[in-house]
Amino acid sequence: MVEKEVNPHFEDFLFEWSTKFQFLVGGYGSSKSYHVALKIILKMLEEKRTALVVREVYDTHRDSTFSLLEELVIDLGLDDHVKCMTSPMQIRFPNGSKIIFKGMDRPAKLKSINNISIVWIEECSEVKYAGFKELLGRLRHPTLKLHMILSTNPVGEDNWSFKHFFRDDMNKRLILDDAELYEKRTLVTNDTYYHHSTAEDNLFLPESYIAQLDELKEYDPDLYRIARKGQFGVNGVKVLLQFAIKPHEEVMAAIENINKPLMRAGMDFGFVNSYNALLRLAVDHEKKILYIYWEFYKNGMTDDQTAEAIKEFAESKELIKADSAEPKTIKYFRQLGFNMMGAKKYKGSRLQYTKKVKRFRKIICSSQCTNTIYELKDLTYAVDKNGNIIEDEFKIDPHTLSAIWYGLDNYEVADLKEKRQRERPNRKRPTRERR
Template sequence: MSNVQVILNDHFYDFIDDWEQKFYFLVGGYGSSKSYHVAIKLMKKLFQEKRTALVVREVFGTLRDSCFSLLKEVAESMGVYNTLKFSTSPLHISFPNGSEIIFRGMDDPQKLKSIHNVSLIWLEECSEIKYEGFKELLGRLRHPTLKLHMILSTNPVSKSNWTFKHFFEDSKNKFFVLSDEELYQKKILIKNNTYYHHSTCDDNFFLPKSYTEQLEELEQHDPDLHRIARKGRFGINGKRVLPQFEIAPHEEVMEAIKGIRKPILKSGMDFGMVTSYNALLRLAVDHENKILYIYWEYYSRDKTDPEIAEDIKEFKDSRELIKADSAEAKPIKYYKQMGFNMRACKKFQGSRLAYTKKIKRFKKIICSESCGNTIDELKDLTYAVDKDGEIIEDQFNIDPHTFSAIWYALDDYEVSNLKGGNGIIAMKKPRGL
């Protein structure tokens, strides 16, 4: 392999021969040549050392026309094609020194169980793979003597994707590794045994100018895709549910609430199960100016009802009304028995859509910076889409427990037409101070 000549882009020179880290995370825009250089890196390593490498995508059926074809192309460009044996049934590449590349899809996890002594894994389009799948693959990465490596390549997606939360930041769980903005500026960074690499089409000297111009045109009619394809940056994918959502210092939020002439104070709770979260929010409505303030949150998981009751006992002491999910009759009954002033919200056919539209009618939704979980769920909340790319107005990219808590809290409030005599009590000072 020492006399093999292969053409590389300058930005990938260091990446190709660096094997000091366990993880290699490559993120970038369209046409940046990241997958091409991963294939070269893989080929070189397997010629140098006898290894078993695993190449993975979420759907097995996509591997033949992507990674397998790319590795064949790279083998030809390196002049080693005739030294390798390519099999299509099953997909497999054999090397003259005993190295091999096997291919698997995460849509058939049973086939992963037969894999042994894998010391090198490439996850192509890793953002499409589920986080549980990534952890399963980590368990398959083992060898008695060889150093272990995992290469992950992807186009950037939403910051709610596990790849961003694992390799950059998960604000909900107070986890921080690296700012993505720092990576965009420095292009290559090494942190926590991970080699980070960012690239765009500007890093590929072999692209025609017309391709770059085509990506630039996306900015006018599809800014989301332009951010992904041209800039190679994480962000919000899709249409935001609450574009009027703002974050403000807690003191400013409380001062604004105190200045409301007739504040309407509400509390709502969404019950979580074993793997989901309990969310309880305090809200203040400025009806005249159509502003919703979120100023207090309780957010937990893996807690029993008695534990939660202890956490939120201030609501019991104050007799503050909590509106909760009517589908959860047992916990509501329990909290009532424990002395909480809790009632079931009103649910009806189509209530998810009706409540979502109601919240969208606020001119502003201002959230205290102290409500970190609410911010994490609502700041970049986007609509789910159907198979035709059309938005589904009552489904979202995540399960936003804090959004449900807002629905329940405001089930008897109408943003556009609130009139007297409906039992709503105005309070002069918000609780929770």
């Protein structure tokens, strides 16, 4: 018999073994790692199994997962029977069960392990997606049911763990709306048990620690969302705060109602790791609204394949402003009958183009432009080593933003400050009367 007081929010989780995957996400101090460790120990005592505990870096086990498991073994009064070995790190049980520890920074070590029926990936968001898939292949046993437990603090929605277990906009996959998990706290879908926790769920946590987390709201909202609320989201400063998505029919109807619309097309070139991105834009100059209503977004295509895919532009002679860093490509398209010209590029043009796009009061994107939405909806600035924003660099390479840059070549959005200065009435300076 083993008795241990636990947090009520984790009671069901401790004995939940019906699903293959168990995904735990939560804020700082929520006790999720503690209860995963306890859950594994209880299972090792009940059945003869081999569990694999994984972190991205092997050496971090000593002061985290191994230390936690060893502490629990002692606290449960099992240290006379359960052996915690440090070289190599391993925990052995009297019934033949064992827990072994590996790091993804030593992938060769994974190849020598067999009959793993439980894998715990601690801080799974730090492990690469390729590593996760490698571990799936290592999870195998001839008779026992297989389980993988993943625990993490929430990170950005661009992390593989969010895309795999919740939503992948790029590939149009919705597994679970994370907002539903925050509301229900636990649920099961697609052979995955989901568990959400915050500091309130840890009844052993001092109130001073929770108060410290609450203070984050005032000076670090990103960390507050992660540490206090335990929720995924967008990390960093968003570039296009005015970006909005509307149904395609609504966007086209709005364009029809523009007084003297400015119609543009811009193209960024790519091949292997980057993309050919071609966008059709409409500008409402009077209202300072940019509409994005059509996109072409492909990679791995030769120029002749791309030309065939967008041949409607050659037939209509619609002007395309493209990346002038590719003069040979532009020349090739012109020889095929495309009305294509290079957009101006100069030192500092990335920053100036970005500022131009940010001056629009609204940027409205058609719901059909899914790749544009994926790149721009939550686009954030890159930061330097001191955490300062780099105004012309981003956390991803947004090909659709480059296409917008080029499409807006030679067009200027009126800067509101400049406009106010131009509209200010001329006032004559009072002159002194000569005596």
